[in-house]
Amino acid sequence: MLRRGKQPRFGGSRLAMLEEAMAAPSSHYRTQAELRQQIEAWKETDRSNFDADRYYDSWRAAGYTEHNRGSQETLARRALQLCSIHTGEPPVDHAKECLLAVDLGCGSGLSTAVACRVRADTLGTIGVDLSWEMLKSPEWEEVSSSLSPLSGERLRCDLSQPLPFRRGVFDLCYSVSAVHYLAQGSATRTAEQRISALTKSLRDVLCAGSRPCALQAYLTRDSNALQLFRDVAEKDGWALCDLAGSGLFELHWSTACVEVR
Ligand SMILES: C[S@@+](CC[C@H](N)C(=O)[O-])C[C@H]1O[C@@H](n2cnc3c(N)ncnc32)[C@H](O)[C@@H]1O
Structure with missing residues (x-):
């Protein structure tokens, strides 16, 4: 399970799939760093839309x-x-x-x-x-x-x-x-x-x-x-x-x- 605040670490085959997806011409993200940045932005949006109910x-x-x-x-x-x-x-x-x-x-x-x-x-x-x-x-x-x-x-x-x-x-x-x-x-x-x-x-x-x-x-x-x-x-x-x-x-x-x- 992924603990809060920890970055996910991908195993070899999943990492290769990720690299392949990012290399595709249609991909919005070229590097893992770009992807992580986007994930943080999504999380921030989620936090500001948080509704306890x-x-x-x-x-x-x-x-x-x-x-x-x-x-x-x-x-x-x-x-x-x-x-x-x-x-x-x-x-x-x-x-x-x-x-x-x-x-x-x-x-x-x-x-x-x-x-x-x-x-x-x-x-x-x-x-x-x-x-x-x-x-x-x-x-x-x-x-x-x-x-x-x-x-x-x-x-x-x-x-x-x-x-x-x-x-x-x-x-x-x-x-x-x-x-x-x-x-x-x-x-x-x-x-x-x-x-x-x-x-x-x-x-x-x-x-x-x-x-x-x-x-x-x-x-x-x-x-x-x-x-x-x-x-x-x-x-x-x-x-x-x-x-x-x-x-x-x-x-x-x-x-x-x-x-x-
Ligand atoms: C982690 S729980 C803690 C509940 C309880 N105090 C306990 O110790 O078990 C956090 C609670 O805060 C409430 N909460 C979050 N934002 C709130 C808000 N803006 N107004 C009222 N309650 C809110 C959630 O619905 C949730 O029940």
């Missing part, structure tokens, strides 16, 4: 849930800890304050299920995602059967548009493996506009004194993506702390920013 059809949504449970649960637990949520055994004397969280790009519910499990009595979580198939996944049945307030509540929305919630309703926000999709422009909007729609509206929907937001994303594949997120977030009044290459970052309201590692 179209991409995650029922087959992909089921495969995703089956193969990524362990990793996504670990990432979700870590993100919640960074939101100052205790994910171990509840302290004996912990106050029964109930908090409301939003899970951005909740997908099939793997990351939401963790929040429902760790603080079932005191943490309600609403998931948002663009993909119908992810939101219809059977995994949500387990989430819905949790004792957590609002368990299984989820709605379809595009993170690159203002969040459809009233002002000041959430105590915390976390996201696992989703917001990197905003760091690519679409056919009609730049990456800056898409990220800013989220960072602006996140401020509106969080209450005063909310916990830090923890967003885990894959921003290292594109060398500009993290800086772009940082710039846009700062313009919209956030301080972004990057956890040095881990793909996790926190957003703080305050302008003071502490590098965690």
Whole structure:
């Protein structure tokens, strides 16, 4: 199988066929380098036309849930800890304050299920995602059967548009493996506009004194993506702390920013 980011290597006979095809008068590409350049251009077009709803059809949504449970649960637990949520055994004397969280790009519910499990009595979580198939996944049945307030509540929305919630309703926000999709422009909007729609509206929907937001994303594949997120977030009044290459970052309201590692 070809791993992401690795160039394909052709065996002898396939290489010969490729060379022969490129030598044909009708071929648009004369060298492997030209062909690779075109492939990269196609990939770029694909990225800017990316539509999570179209991409995650029922087959992909089921495969995703089956193969990524362990990793996504670990990432979700870590993100919640960074939101100052205790994910171990509840302290004996912990106050029964109930908090409301939003899970951005909740997908099939793997990351939401963790929040429902760790603080079932005191943490309600609403998931948002663009993909119908992810939101219809059977995994949500387990989430819905949790004792957590609002368990299984989820709605379809595009993170690159203002969040459809009233002002000041959430105590915390976390996201696992989703917001990197905003760091690519679409056919009609730049990456800056898409990220800013989220960072602006996140401020509106969080209450005063909310916990830090923890967003885990894959921003290292594109060398500009993290800086772009940082710039846009700062313009919209956030301080972004990057956890040095881990793909996790926190957003703080305050302008003071502490590098965690
Ligand atoms: C890799 S999955 C992560 C799902 C879940 N957080 C987890 O940890 O299993 C990424 C999710 O982001 C969602 N997504 C991508 N772009 C989005 C957008 N613009 N608005 C809302 N959701 C989006 C996809 O539909 C997908 O469910």
